Amino acid sequence: MKKLFYSLLLFASASLFAQKNTSTQFAVANDVVGTVDMFTTKGDILQGKGVLKTKATLPQNLKKYAYLADNGLTEYKFKKGYEGQDRLTVAQINQMYGVDKDAPVFIDGYEFKNPETKIYAEILNNVEVQENNGRKVVTYTSKVK
Template sequence: MKKLLYSFLLLSSATLFAQKNASTKFAVANDIVGTVDMFTANHKNAIQNTQTYKSVAQLPQSLKKYSFIAENGLVEYKLKSDQDGIDRIALSEINEQYGLAKDTPVIIDGYEFKNSDTKVFGDILNHMKVVDNNGTKAVSITTKN
């Protein structure tokens, strides 16, 4: 009975971990991934203009590679020319910091980023840890505290 209960708890925690955070609304600026919350809280003055896409079907060709994070829509920001200094990092560099292969997929709020060349803004790196992702180690990032 204990084994059954332990197995159930283990499976439940793995299932809960793997779920996507539906409240995360991703944003892209200059081909770098962030969140809408990050921009509205920390970088309002850096934004020149905004384009909101409510569905994957509306994404222009230049943003199709982000369709996997556009389930809840995607916002594209154009930054003012003097506001290009927001911290950013490639996911491959995060993998290296945690001793993983550069090309290991990274999980951000339950969304798997398979292309480790993708750059993200440093503001979204609130909590990071190495987790088991279907039998492989991967960095998991939570964007909210």
């Protein structure tokens, strides 16, 4: 009975990590990941935006973010002097929570594997440290509850 319970628990845990929040639309500005929702409040400091619909249409500089483009990917550009928004790398996020710096970070079910990927701190809400395949990982949701 215990084996059955643990098997179900393991399956439920694995399926939780596999579920992406399909309503999340990611955006990139200055090689830093955010969400479209985050940028809608910053209209006065944005210089431009271009909506990219599919992974196939991503320009070369955004190909490394193709794993985030399920709902398209938007590229923004800040006006001069406004580029200094708070940002953290995946490695820094992991260090803040005592997790191995090379561990992935999950945001709305999307897995960020590269420790050097930069993320705007503003989208990092509702944090949890969870176990995934025997390894501690940091998970966030981008929406404020």
